[in-house]
Amino acid sequence: MSPRRASVNEAMRQRSRERIMKATAELVDGQGYAGTTLADIARHAGIARGLVSYYFSGKRLLLQSAVHREMHLHLAAELDRLPDDAAPDARLACAVDSILGFALAHPRLMRSHLALILDPDAGGFVQDPEQRRLGALLQGVLLARGSTAPEADHAVLRASLMGGCMGVLLPGAETPLVPIRADLFARYGLAWHLGAPPQPQPSGRPAADRG
Numbered sequence: 001m002s003p004r005r006a007s008v009n010e011a012m013r014q015r016s017r018e019r020i021m022k023a024t025a026e027l028v029d030g031q032g033y034a035g036t037t038l039a040d041i042a043r044h045a046g047i048a049r050g051l052v053s054y055y056f057s058g059k060r061l062l063l064q065s066a067v068h069r070e071m072h073l074h075l076a077a078e079l080d081r082l083p084d085d086a087a088p089d090a091r092l093a094c095a096v097d098s099i100l101g102f103a104l105a106h107p108r109l110m111r112s113h114l115a116l117i118l119d120p121d122a123g124g125f126v127q128d129p130e131q132r133r134l135g136a137l138l139q140g141v142l143l144a145r146g147s148t149a150p151e152a153d154h155a156v157l158r159a160s161l162m163g164g165c166m167g168v169l170l171p172g173a174e175t176p177l178v179p180i181r182a183d184l185f186a187r188y189g190l191a192w193h194l195g196a197p198p199q200p201q202p203s204g205r206p207a208a209d210r211g
Contacts, residue, residue, distance in 0.1 A: 019045040024066040033112035067113040068130035088145040093195030103165040
């Protein structure tokens with residue numbers, strides 16, 4: 001009976017963590033990071049306040065985990081919509097569009113996330129379990145494209161995607177999606193029609209030969 005109890009307890013702990021992260025993403029998306037307290041998160045998740053601090057050492061780390069989880073779930077769902085025989089380029093195009101689309105759909109959440117990981121006094125970027133799940137998914141996309149160094153290539157892709165997200169979200173100086181996407185697609189040799197193009201091929205950008 002002991003192994004079963006241990007597995008049940010672990011499943012309950014995981015469900016509690018997921019409820020906390022989901023509540024965090026929803027609240028910060030709606031009212032901002034500064035306007036969201038751990039008590040707010042506990043109430044929204046329907047759990048005791050002490051459990052939030054038990055599972056997460058602080059609001060900053062909790063937000064990073066919450067955003068990484070939401071990005072992972074969104075990306076996984078988008079990739080699952082592709083046919084089983086989708087080409088590697090189509091999968092990478094889907095990944096790029098998925099991350100940029102998530103940022104545009106949740107600007108307050110993503111701005112809070114980016115601000116925290118760029119602030120050295122806040123502790124910077126944390127490779128939490130949720131981030132590793134997201135990273136593994138992106139590394140799988142790169143491996144399918146023939147990457148021989150998926151961890152290193154993922155670091156470059158991650159930096160490119162973060163730069164793209166910052167470009168479309170920079171308050172007061174937002175860059176339109178089309179040139180941001182065109183730059184990323186050109187960088188990886190992706191044909192514009194792949195993924196979910198926001199408009200026909202932009203002028204001045206040669207179409208990639210790879211499809």
